[in-house]
Amino acid sequence: MRALRTVVLEKRAEVALDALFAEYTEIEAVYDGIVWRLCRNPESGGMRIHQTNGQDYFIVRVEGWVKTPSLVLLYRFTDSEVVVLGAHGVNE
Numbered sequence: 577m578r579a580l581r582t583v584v585l586e587k588r589a590e591v592a593l594d595a596l597f598a599e600y601t602e603i604e605a606v607y608d609g610i611v612w613r614l615c616r617n618p619e620s621g622g623m624r625i626h627q628t629n630g631q632d633y634f635i636v637r638v639e640g641w642v643k644t645p646s647l648v649l650l651y652r653f654t655d656s657e658v659v660v661l662g663a664h665g666v667n668e
Contacts, residue, residue, distance in 0.1 A: 579656075603645070623636070
């Protein structure tokens with residue numbers, strides 16, 4: 577079995593997530609589910625949106641529901657970690 581990747585939050589992603597968690601308590605469980613998936617198989621968790629200097633960047637979105645925004649994460653990964661570069665709540 578392949579080792580799980582460590583999830584690392586860049587500061588701007590951490591700040592954005594903290595603000596979302598404070599406003600929408602349910603969204604933390606959504607984030608935990610995304611992390612569970614990404615640390616096991618980040619290739620299947622999102623859509624590749626950009627490549628720079630051989631590094632792929634991905635976006636994953638989980639649709640919101642009543643009074644809770646969709647959660648969007650921008651990330652990249654290596655064999656040992658997933659780095660969350662940004663996070664955003666999208667109200668539709």
